[in-house]
Amino acid sequence: MAIHKAKFDKEEFKKAVVGNCKSLYRKTLDEASQQQRFQSVAYAVKDLIMDKWIATHKQYDKEDPKVVYYMSMEFLMGRALGNNMINLMQYKEIKKALEELDLDINEIEDQEPDPALGNGGLGRLAACFLDSLATLEYPSYGCGIRYRYGMFKQEIKDGYQIETPDDWLRDGYPFEIKRAEYRYEVKFGGYVKVVKDEKTGRDNFVQEDYRSVIAVPYDLPILGYGNNTVNSLRIWDAEPVVKFNLNSFDKGDYQKAIEEENLAKNLVEVLYPNDNHYAGKELRLKQQYFFVSASVQRAVDRYKNMHNGDVSKLYEKVTFQLNDTHPTVTVAELMRILMDENGLDWDQAWDITSKTVAYTNHTIMAEALEKWPIELFSRLLPRIYQIVEEINRRFVEKIKAKYPGDQEKIRKMAIIYDGQVKMAHLAICAGYSVNGVAKLHTEILKKQELKDFYEMMPEKFNNKTNGITQRRFLLHGNPLLAEWITDKIGDGWITDLKQIDKLSLYVDDKKAQQEFMNIKYKNKVRLAEYIKKYNGIDVDPNSIFDVQVKRLHEYKRQLLNILHVMYLYNKIKTDPTFDMEPRTFIFGAKAAAGYRIAKQTIKLINNVANVINNDASISGKIKVVFIENYRVSNGEMIFAAADVSEQISTASKEASGTGNMKFMLNGAITLGTMDGANVEIVQEVGEENAVIFGLSSDEVIKYENEGGYDPMEIFNEDQDVREVLMELINGKYSDNDPEEFRDIYNSLLNFQDGRRADIYFILKDFKSYAKAQEEIDKRYKDKAGWAKSVMLNTAKSGKFSSDRTIEEYVKDIWKLEKVHVEM
Numbered sequence: 001m002a003i004h005k006a007k008f009d010k011e012e013f014k015k016a017v018v019g020n021c022k023s024l025y026r027k028t029l030d031e032a033s034q035q036q037r038f039q040s041v042a043y044a045v046k047d048l049i050m051d052k053w054i055a056t057h058k059q060y061d062k063e064d065p066k067v068v069y070y071m072s073m074e075f076l077m078g079r080a081l082g083n084n085m086i087n088l089m090q091y092k093e094i095k096k097a098l099e100e101l102d103l104d105i106n107e108i109e110d111q112e113p114d115p116a117l118g119n120g121g122l123g124r125l126a127a128c129f130l131d132s133l134a135t136l137e138y139p140s141y142g143c144g145i146r147y148r149y150g151m152f153k154q155e156i157k158d159g160y161q162i163e164t165p166d167d168w169l170r171d172g173y174p175f176e177i178k179r180a181e182y183r184y185e186v187k188f189g190g191y192v193k194v195v196k197d198e199k200t201g202r203d204n205f206v207q208e209d210y211r212s213v214i215a216v217p218y219d220l221p222i223l224g225y226g227n228n229t230v231n232s233l234r235i236w237d238a239e240p241v242v243k244f245n246l247n248s249f250d251k252g253d254y255q256k257a258i259e260e261e262n263l264a265k266n267l268v269e270v271l272y273p274n275d276n277h278y279a280g281k282e283l284r285l286k287q288q289y290f291f292v293s294a295s296v297q298r299a300v301d302r303y304k305n306m307h308n309g310d311v312s313k314l315y316e317k318v319t320f321q322l323n324d325t326h327p328t329v330t331v332a333e334l335m336r337i338l339m340d341e342n343g344l345d346w347d348q349a350w351d352i353t354s355k356t357v358a359y360t361n362h363t364i365m366a367e368a369l370e371k372w373p374i375e376l377f378s379r380l381l382p383r384i385y386q387i388v389e390e391i392n393r394r395f396v397e398k399i400k401a402k403y404p405g406d407q408e409k410i411r412k413m414a415i416i417y418d419g420q421v422k423m424a425h426l427a428i429c430a431g432y433s434v435n436g437v438a439k440l441h442t443e444i445l446k447k448q449e450l451k452d453f454y455e456m457m458p459e460k461f462n463n464k465t466n467g468i469t470q471r472r473f474l475l476h477g478n479p480l481l482a483e484w485i486t487d488k489i490g491d492g493w494i495t496d497l498k499q500i501d502k503l504s505l506y507v508d509d510k511k512a513q514q515e516f517m518n519i520k521y522k523n524k525v526r527l528a529e530y531i532k533k534y535n536g537i538d539v540d541p542n543s544i545f546d547v548q549v550k551r552l553h554e555y556k557r558q559l560l561n562i563l564h565v566m567y568l569y570n571k572i573k574t575d576p577t578f579d580m581e582p583r584t585f586i587f588g589a590k591a592a593a594g595y596r597i598a599k600q601t602i603k604l605i606n607n608v609a610n611v612i613n614n615d616a617s618i619s620g621k622i623k624v625v626f627i628e629n630y631r632v633s634n635g636e637m638i639f640a641a642a643d644v645s646e647q648i649s650t651a652s653k654e655a656s657g658t659g660n661m662k663f664m665l666n667g668a669i670t671l672g673t674m675d676g677a678n679v680e681i682v683q684e685v686g687e688e689n690a691v692i693f694g695l696s697s698d699e700v701i702k703y704e705n706e707g708g709y710d711p712m713e714i715f716n717e718d719q720d721v722r723e724v725l726m727e728l729i730n731g732k733y734s735d736n737d738p739e740e741f742r743d744i745y746n747s748l749l750n751f752q753d754g755r756r757a758d759i760y761f762i763l764k765d766f767k768s769y770a771k772a773q774e775e776i777d778k779r780y781k782d783k784a785g786w787a788k789s790v791m792l793n794t795a796k797s798g799k800f801s802s803d804r805t806i807e808e809y810v811k812d813i814w815k816l817e818k819v820h821v822e823m
């Protein structure tokens with residue numbers, strides 16, 4: 001790839017910063033607040049982007065290439081300023097210019113709120129994909145929602161998680177542009193009237209007595225690295241149809257106007273903070289249809305403008321990728337637009353739609369599957385429901401034809417069944433591609449979860465192992481290591497991560513080992529300072545930094561980690577001969593606001609931290625830290641500082657994981673189960689450079705099919721485990737209320753609320769995990785061996801770039817051509 005570096009005029013840039021401060025705030029830089037300085041700098045950087053942004057879309061209009069619309073309820077972007085500077089290839093130059101203005105780039109970057117329009121893995125994946133698409137020069141739009149409040153901010157008070165609203169737009173977001181000219185109406189409710197067209201004799205379907213809102217897009221620039229491509233993330237805001245004037249309405253209109261005003265206000269108010277958990281809330285379905293309808297309307301209009309109003313070949317230039325089932329109404333909305341607004345008949349519309357939509361599955365967790373009650377669905381989206389009914393009717397006919405007399409197939413595969421619309425079934429039936437996000441995950445989909453669909457339509461199924469962008473998670477997040485790598489092997493890895501394998505040459509080189517470990521040490525010091533500042537805890541950068549950061553979920557088993565800490569602590573206290581390398585256990589995790597056990601687990605981690613960190617008798621052998629408000633920006637720093645990457649989900653449950661890749665890239669050893677992409681990580685780096693434990697996914701699935709296992713046996717027979725479990729209910733870690741952790745205790749040992757005990761096999765895997773932890777300790781004692789191992793992790797991470805993932809999507813699913821933008 002030709003890397004393009006534009007000329008940077010430092011004096012011009014400085015003038016722009018000063019000028020922005022004046023025109024935005026009527027202040028000089030030294031009078032301005034830090035936030036105002038950030039804004040002034042951000043607007044100056046935006047100025048460097050605008051010409052490229054314009055040129056890119058001119059080029060797209062001219063060449064008329066195929067475009068992918070990445071449809072996602074979530075985009076977990078993280079901060080834009082530093083990333084934009086990096087992708088402009090002007091980080092150092094801008095840093096220097098700011099120094100001359102007496103501004104510190106780190107402090108300036110710290111002023112930016114993280115646009116956190118996502119929960120976790122799925123939303124961050126979408127953000128990495130946009131970065132790769134632009135870097136690889138593929139035409140694309142991200143389509144999503146401009147939530148007024150993104151992912152909540154987490155505060156820890158007295159060990160408890162407190163959620164506070166994330167008012168990310170409070171000071172204005174400098175990188176967005178309102179595109180009022182592209183507004184669309186989106187209709188909800190009412191009923192469908194069938195009107196015979198006098199001329200054609202066709203039935204026309206007209207929605208009446210509905211409530212509607214106006215969708216207004218805001219565009220965020222997505223810069224390619226070292227090229228002129230600037231794609232757009234388009235996020236939709238909702239406005240009322242009429243800003244109403246009390247006097248000019250009669251009674252009916254007045255009522256309607258108020259309802260529409262409220263509809264618009266509520267619609268985009270907040271991101272649902274559930275990760276891997278379905279909540280059948282009406283507002284959620286409204287959000288889905290809202291952004292889907294606006295995005296599809298816009299995509300079809302754009303296509304028609306460029307093709308004389310003829311939609312019949314839409315699939316040649318447009319593809320909609322559904323990021324999980326959340327945007328699946330895309331299928332029916334596209335059908336509606338093609339039929340009701342463009343006069344196509346069903347077969348024509350279906351032919352186009354089923355060549356245009358593709359679906360990615362991100363989970364096999366049953367509780368995450370979207371099933372909407374038909375009562376709710378049809379009331380909110382009457383015309384869309386009719387279309388889904390017809391899709392279902394025809395699909396059931398196909399099932400009957402293929403499996404005559406097999407009622408069971410219909411029960412398992414129908415889109416509408418048991419009074420519910422099953423969104424995954426709709427996406428699979430209508431989509432031309434169905435993909436999982438790691439090899440193991442895709443195999444499980446084919447053999448278990450989606451077996452019937454795979455048997456009927458095997459050609460649709462394929463795997464696309466996830467990836468991450470090295471631009472953010474190494475070049476920006478770990479500048480010391482990035483610089484060192486570039487010194488050793490050149491900077492080709494920035495756009496071609498496979499090249500990072502050249503580091504393999506250095507893994508036995510003592511000097512290189514020392515340099516690598518020295519950088520790791522400095523990154524640990526940086527994190528230790530952060531921990532001191534925000535947690536008030538002193539941690540030793542010479543201790544092993546053992547990190548588990550991810551959303552809190554039972555299947556991810558943060559509980560296994562903290563139970564093991566409790567076990568280790570007991571061991572240190574009771575066995576005077578026991579020796580171990582000092583270890584700092586670092587956690588970071590947000591729990592969905594209504595997820596009781598998850599919140600209790602946070603409290604447990606904090607209480608254990610409190611007891612252990614304040615026990616002078618163990619002379620700092622173990623420290624436990626819970627990092628508040630884990631998010632993309634502090635994540636970047638955490639990955640850089642980790643020695644051990646905890647990826648300990650119950651095998652078969654984590655579809656892929658992407659944090660695992662970020663740790664690997666930054667030189668940490670994976671301590672994990674054979675789950676998700678861990679399997680492929682081990683394959684790349686070699687078993688001897690990871691530490692694997694626990695049941696295999698086959699074993700887990702076998703137990704599940706046999707009705708589970710009995711944790712009581714372990715409780716009876718393993719005294720260490722029993723001691724730790726009893727500490728959950730004897731007040732050792734909950735002075736005030738010995739009952740505090742009763743639910744956790746019960747979840748491990750007792751059948752309750754219709755759920756078996758320990759469904760995530762925590763006790764079953766405990767011994768194996770403890771042994772794996774001993775193995776980590778042992779390996780760390782061998783300094784040279786450890787250094788070699790972590791360097792190999794970095795060196796062998798090439799596969800896990802989202803650039804590779806995107807090239808696979810392009811080749812197998814999207815069939816896009818690159819568009820090179822000249823300036």
Ligand code: 26Q
Pocket residue numbers: 119120121122123125272274275276277278279280284362363368370437466654655656657658676
């Ligand atoms: C659904 C309905 C109503 C409300 C919320 C939701 C909802 C929201 C978010 C359901 C699921 C999610 C998020 C899922 C997710 O993040 N999955 C993760 O996707 C990653 C990227 O593919 C994988 O690496 C992870 O393994 C997977 O857990």
